[in-house]
Amino acid sequence: MLGRVHRWFFTIVIVATMPVAAFANDWGMGESNSKIPPSSIFDTVSTPAHEIRTLAFFTCSITAVIFLIVAGLLVISLIRDRARQGDNGREPPQVYGSNPIEFAWTTVPVLIVLVLFLTTARTIYSVQAPRRPPGAISVHVIGHQWWWEFHYPELGIVTANELHVPLSDPKNPTPTFLDLESVDVAHSFWVPRLAGKTDVIPNKKNTMWIDPHVAGTYLGQCAEFCGTEHAMMLLRVIVEPRADFDNWVAAQKQPAAVDASVAHGQQIFESTACVNCHAIQGTGANGRFGPDLTHLMARETIGAGVAMNNLDHLRVWVRDPSVMKPGALMPAMNLDDKDLDDLVAYLATLR
Amino acid sequence: MAGTIDREMGLDAVDDLEQLPILGRLHEWVITVDHKRLGLMYITGGLFFFLVAGLQAATIRLQLAVPNSGIVPPQVFNRLLTMHGTAMVFLVGMPILTGLFNYLVPLMIGARDLAFPRLNAFGFWLWFFGALLLYFSYIGGDGLYGAGSAPDVGWFAYAPLTELPFSRGNSTDYWILSILLTTVGSTATAANIVSSVFCMRCEGMTLTKMPVLVWLATVVSFMILVALPPLSAAQVMLLLDRFLGAHFFDTQAGGSAVLWQHFFWIFGHPEVYILVIPAFAFASEIIPVFSRKVIFGYSVMVAASCAIGFISMSVWAHHMFSVGMTPAGNSFFAASSMLVGVPTGIKIFNWLGTMWRGKLRFKVPMLFSIAFLFQFLVAGLTGIMLAVAPFDWQLTDTYFVVAHFHYVLVGAIVFMIFAAIYYWFPKATGRMLSERLGRWHFWLFVIGFHLTFDTEHFAGMQGMPRRIYTYQPGRGLETLNFVASIGALVQGIAVLIFVINVVRSLRSGEPAGDDPWDAWTLEWSTTSPPPEYNFATLPVVRSRRPLWDLKHPDDPDWRYE
Numbered sequence: 012m013l014g015r016v017h018r019w020f021f022t023i024v025i026v027a028t029m030p031v032a033a034f035a036n037d038w039g040m041g042e043s044n045s046k047i048p049p050s051s052i053f054d055t056v057s058t059p060a061h062e063i064r065t066l067a068f069f070t071c072s073i074t075a076v077i078f079l080i081v082a083g084l085l086v087i088s089l090i091r092d093r094a095r096q097g098d099n100g101r102e103p104p105q106v107y108g109s110n111p112i113e114f115a116w117t118t119v120p121v122l123i124v125l126v127l128f129l130t131t132a133r134t135i136y137s138v139q140a141p142r143r144p145p146g147a148i149s150v151h152v153i154g155h156q157w158w159w160e161f162h163y164p165e166l167g168i169v170t171a172n173e174l175h176v177p178l179s180d181p182k183n184p185t186p187t188f189l190d191l192e193s194v195d196v197a198h199s200f201w202v203p204r205l206a207g208k209t210d211v212i213p214n215k216k217n218t219m220w221i222d223p224h225v226a227g228t229y230l231g232q233c234a235e236f237c238g239t240e241h242a243m244m245l246l247r248v249i250v251e252p253r254a255d256f257d258n259w260v261a262a263q264k265q266p267a268a269v270d271a272s273v274a275h276g277q278q279i280f281e282s283t284a285c286v287n288c289h290a291i292q293g294t295g296a297n298g299r300f301g302p303d304l305t306h307l308m309a310r311e312t313i314g315a316g317v318a319m320n321n322l323d324h325l326r327v328w329v330r331d332p333s334v335m336k337p338g339a340l341m342p343a344m345n346l347d348d349k350d351l352d353d354l355v356a357y358l359a360t361l362r
Numbered sequence: 363m364a365g366t367i368d369r370e371m372g373l374d375a376v377d378d379l380e381q382l383p384i385l386g387r388l389h390e391w392v393i394t395v396d397h398k399r400l401g402l403m404y405i406t407g408g409l410f411f412f413l414v415a416g417l418q419a420a421t422i423r424l425q426l427a428v429p430n431s432g433i434v435p436p437q438v439f440n441r442l443l444t445m446h447g448t449a450m451v452f453l454v455g456m457p458i459l460t461g462l463f464n465y466l467v468p469l470m471i472g473a474r475d476l477a478f479p480r481l482n483a484f485g486f487w488l489w490f491f492g493a494l495l496l497y498f499s500y501i502g503g504d505g506l507y508g509a510g511s512a513p514d515v516g517w518f519a520y521a522p523l524t525e526l527p528f529s530r531g532n533s534t535d536y537w538i539l540s541i542l543l544t545t546v547g548s549t550a551t552a553a554n555i556v557s558s559v560f561c562m563r564c565e566g567m568t569l570t571k572m573p574v575l576v577w578l579a580t581v582v583s584f585m586i587l588v589a590l591p592p593l594s595a596a597q598v599m600l601l602l603d604r605f606l607g608a609h610f611f612d613t614q615a616g617g618s619a620v621l622w623q624h625f626f627w628i629f630g631h632p633e634v635y636i637l638v639i640p641a642f643a644f645a646s647e648i649i650p651v652f653s654r655k656v657i658f659g660y661s662v663m664v665a666a667s668c669a670i671g672f673i674s675m676s677v678w679a680h681h682m683f684s685v686g687m688t689p690a691g692n693s694f695f696a697a698s699s700m701l702v703g704v705p706t707g708i709k710i711f712n713w714l715g716t717m718w719r720g721k722l723r724f725k726v727p728m729l730f731s732i733a734f735l736f737q738f739l740v741a742g743l744t745g746i747m748l749a750v751a752p753f754d755w756q757l758t759d760t761y762f763v764v765a766h767f768h769y770v771l772v773g774a775i776v777f778m779i780f781a782a783i784y785y786w787f788p789k790a791t792g793r794m795l796s797e798r799l800g801r802w803h804f805w806l807f808v809i810g811f812h813l814t815f816d817t818e819h820f821a822g823m824q825g826m827p828r829r830i831y832t833y834q835p836g837r838g839l840e841t842l843n844f845v846a847s848i849g850a851l852v853q854g855i856a857v858l859i860f861v862i863n864v865v866r867s868l869r870s871g872e873p874a875g876d877d878p879w880d881a882w883t884l885e886w887s888t889t890s891p892p893p894e895y896n897f898a899t900l901p902v903v904r905s906r907r908p909l910w911d912l913k914h915p916d917d918p919d920w921r922y923e
Contacts, residue, residue: 045836050825108659207755213613217686242830
């Protein structure tokens with residue numbers, strides 16, 4: 012009997028999990044992301060996130076104390092005041108109210124709210140109206156359905172989905188100031204360990220700043236529902252020492268590499284619809300709808316974080332992006348195998 | 363004596379209907395203008411959509427149980443989350459609460475019906491067809507090819523995602539039109555309740571002698587009259603954008619995306635209180651009866667509810683802390699949002715004061731009310747955390763918010779709806795619900811609820827945004843989501859037990875008698891179920907607890923009020 016129940020149970024579990032196994036696909040992201048620590052809002056590495064954390068701890072302590080007091084009183088009442096069998100059956104004394112008690116439990120919360128509000132207002136002003144030191148970096152962030160475009164106006168760099176910023180030394184701070192704007196629907200820029208989120212809205216310029224003190228890669232994600240692929244609008248912020256950042260800047264400023272061995276692939280790129288949407292500096296391609304591909308291979312991921320960036324994944328992506336990212340606005344290119352290989356070979360040279 | 367209530371009911375008027383054939387009986391329900399029948403129709407309709415939208419929630423949790431799951435494709439998932447949210451607010455919360463008020467207010471004020479019975483029926487049928495329209499979108503849309511074009515823009519329908527360039531086809535139009543219809547229905551009911559409370563009270567029932575529930579129904583109705591028109595206005599503007607090329611919210615043509623958010627939350631935040639104040643109302647009736655004590659601080663309780671009504675009109679932009687308001691704007695809305703905590707806290711303390719030194723009877727309605735107190739306490743405190751604007755910059759649009767408002771919408775409202783159903787079911791049907799099944803329902807629901815929504819607080823703090831159809835492994839989210847999904851399953855089983863309980867009791871429940879809980883308000887003075895016109899002779903009252911006066915002629919309430 013038990014054996015049969017067992018068998019049934021496992022059959023049900025296996026059948027129930029089959030669809031999960033059949034459809035699951037992580038394109039190598041699990042392995043790579045598990046090397047990046049989780050994005051806890053309390054594990055902060057940047058000034059505005061620190062300030063929020065301090066206020067958050069203060070708020071949590073107040074609410075915890077209130078919870079313990081009120082819940083404690085409730086539990087006392089539940090244990091002590093339960094109706095017992097065999098008592099006299101009479102109703103308990105009827106208490107209609109008490110002015111002093113009610114005055115007390117109105118006044119005390121008002122005082123708590125006052126303290127909490129003053130602390131909150133101070134943090135609001137210090138995070139929203141920061142001093143901008145001379146060495147600050149500017150980045151213009153543009154939200155698209157479903158990827159991020161980054162312009163460094165003072166450095167002349169355009170890139171996508173992976174934001175490189177220099178490490179900021181508390182003694183000699185080089186924070187990064189972000190101007191945020193959207194070209195389509197509302198998005199929200201959020202890298203939990205670096206700062207709170209700021210919405211990215213069409214026809215409205217928002218600003219925020221980050222001031223990271225620890226080098227590393229930090230994962231962020233669009234936080235405002237923006238349509239089909241909202242879940243797969245990821246971004247990475249790579250915080251690196253100043254020298255590394257300067258090297259990266261120098262490399263990004265180069266025009267695209269030219270390599271005669273992949274001329275056919277380049278020709279395919281320039282003669283198909285690719286050029287309507289993508290730009291490659293130093294070639295005829297100057298589309299603006301999709302990510303700038305000049306230094307494509309310098310990025311760790313493709314499709315705004317949907318997959319690790321390697322030739323196999325690029326091939327799947329170019330053949331039909333909706334396989335990796337259903338709803339992605341890039342169409343399937345309908346290339347035959349030979350052309351696809353040549354095109355991917357060309358893309359592989361864009362370092 | 364003056365406190366007497368006439369208990370001689372016009373029982374001969376009770377149903378010859380039972381003799382009619384089934385179509386005839388159905389016809390009687392369709393043409394009815396009786397507030398009790400309409401109330402039950404609202405509640406039944408709401409419970410039906412509760413099951414539907416609950417199944418959609420279960421599908422959402424199934425998809426999120428493991429990372430990178432592919433059970434539900436992204437667009438289907440977005441439809442699920444839109445329909446789940448929209449249905450739970452407009453097709454579940456609103457009709458069930460409207461229905462309970464519809465049923466109870468005339469009985470509690472000793473009236474024979476609402477002021478405008480036919481307006482009441484009109485409101486119900488508008489709601490009913492609006493509700494059908496929303497789900498019809500699954501099979502309607504753009505002809506055959508649009509099959510399954512249910513709305514996928516979120517229940518908040520933020521512009522410009524809802525504008526034509528980003529939302530083709532008719533799914534968004536279904537969302538707009540169905541909600542327009544249901545809100546007109548709610549507005550009609552609200553006007554009806556306000557008129558009834560002010561004009562139909564029985565002799566002796568001054569405003570200060572109304573049951574707390576009636577007071578809160580009035581506050582909620584006023585809030586509905588003020589809060590729903592901005593939503594309808596915004597929806598009409600969006601329709602103009604979509605069909606006539608206006609540019610209110612069309613950012614591609616210079617419109618404003620933030621304007622929609624202001625309109626939506628000027629409605630949306632009071633809406634939260636419109637849904638939760640009825641939960642307060644049920645708690646204020648149930649907790650005293652099962653504590654055997656009069657409600658502690660009646661007038662402060664009423665004043666606090668009015669204060670919540672007023673303050674809730676000035677807190678809407680706390681949904682928009684990350685939208686890029688000025689520091690002054692953020693500070694203002696942080697302050698007003700925190701301030702709501704004060705009257706809300708007063709209410710929790712007053713319920714506690716009511717239980718203090720009472721004789722608590724842990725019947726099923728009381729069990730749900732106690733769980734409500736704990737869960738609403740947590741919801742209030744996480745609400746304070748979200749009102750701290752900088753903290754909100756981290757928490758908004760994450761699963762922390764999902765957890766917070768499910769503590770309000772499920773932990774407070776759904777729990778109190780269940781409490782109210784267990785409490786008033788005997789009055790409406792004449793039969794008791796099973797106490798044993800009720801306890802199973804309660805404990806499984808509490809356990810499932812906390813498994814699901816406790817964990818989501820932590821998923822949010824771990825960086826999990828809302829409204830994502832999937833997430834990647836290695837982000838510290840696997841365990842939390844898996845536990846949350848198990849919790850959803852447990853909640854589902856609990857609701858199933860509730861359905862079984864209702865069906866069983868309707869057929870063969872224990873007869874209830876007029877006043878099974880030994881309660882004090884007027885509805886318990888008439889038969890169960892009440893006759894068509896409620897009272898054979900209209901009651902006369904002298905205090906807030908007329909049946910207490912009857913039962914305790916030596917120590918009546920009116921001496922103390």
